[in-house]
Amino acid sequence: MSKSRPRRPFGFRVYAGTMLATVVVGGIAGACAAILGGGPGWTSVAINAAFFSVAMGAGMALCVWWWRGIDEAAREAHKVAWWWGGSGGMAVGGVILLSVVLPDEGANLVKNMSGQDVFAAGMAALAGCQILGYTVAWVGWWLWHR
Amino acid sequence: MNNRLKVLRAERNWSQADLAEQLGVSRQTVNALETGRYDPSLPLAFRIATVFGQPIESIFSE
Numbered sequence: 155m156s157k158s159r160p161r162r163p164f165g166f167r168v169y170a171g172t173m174l175a176t177v178v179v180g181g182i183a184g185a186c187a188a189i190l191g192g193g194p195g196w197t198s199v200a201i202n203a204a205f206f207s208v209a210m211g212a213g214m215a216l217c218v219w220w221w222r223g224i225d226e227a228a229r230e231a232h233k234v235a236w237w238w239g240g241s242g243g244m245a246v247g248g249v250i251l252l253s254v255v256l257p258d259e260g261a262n263l264v265k266n267m268s269g270q271d272v273f274a275a276g277m278a279a280l281a282g283c284q285i286l287g288y289t290v291a292w293v294g295w296w297l298w299h300r
Numbered sequence: 301m302n303n304r305l306k307v308l309r310a311e312r313n314w315s316q317a318d319l320a321e322q323l324g325v326s327r328q329t330v331n332a333l334e335t336g337r338y339d340p341s342l343p344l345a346f347r348i349a350t351v352f353g354q355p356i357e358s359i360f361s362e
Contacts, residue, residue, distance in 0.1 A: 160324025160347075226341050227329035299332040 164223035172220045176213045183209030227299070235292035243287020247280050303360045306334045308352045322351050 183205040191201035221229065254260050255276075264272050309319050316330045323330070323344065332338035333348075340348060349356045 160322075162321065163324065163326050163329075165326065225325040225329050226344060227332055227338055228326065230338070296328065296332075299337040300335060 161223075163225040163228065164220060168220065168223065172216050176216055179209050179212045231292055231295040231299075234295050235288045239288035239291025240284045241287070242291065243284040244280060246287065247283025250283075251276065251279055301339050301360055301362055302336055303333065305330070305348070305359065308354070308359065309334075319351070323347050 187202045187205040191198045191205065224232075254263070264275075267275065305319075309316070316327045316334070320327045320330045324347070325344070329338070333340060345356050345360065349359060352359060
């Protein structure tokens with residue numbers, strides 16, 4: 155066997171730890187924004203933007219660090235999952251959301267929600283569809299390449 | 301693309317994990333390479349050739 159060995163690529167534990175770290179950072183940022191940035195005016199917008207910028211920046215920094223630590227096949231799986239899974243998830247989710255929300259029946263579903271809540275729910279729903287599509291595509295890539 | 305990774309690995313009595321450690325990739329990547337379902341990048345192909353001490357053309361073929 156060779157004497158100098160390349161670094162072992164990151165495995166599932168590092169991935170799970172990275173996900174947990176981003177959840178914690180996002181949670182802290184969200185809590186700070188809710189406490190300090192909930193008032194009226196552009197000051198609140200600026201406070202929210204500051205907290206969320208820090209959280210997103212930390213999240214992206216973690217992504218860069220993690221991306222550099224995985225091997226090329228893992229990167230390929232994530233690229234495929236991002237493009238096809240994310241696009242497919244958005245396509246399917248978009249059809250469902252538009253089909254449900256645009257008709258009158260859709261208005262009944264959201265009639266008790268504020269405009270902000272509807273907007274946030276729509277964002278969360280579409281992001282959820284993209285994440286689901288991403289996961290399916292990622293699992294499919296590895297199953298196909300076994 | 302076809303390859304002789306599994307044969308070369310077996311000749312040296314290495315597990316997939318052993319080979320993965322030498323190449324700096326995961327065991328799953330080695331498995332994907334051996335089944336021919338994943339083609340390595342050029343740098344990885346050169347590392348494979350170095351590890352087995354053989355030219356790339358003798359390991360990979362179309």
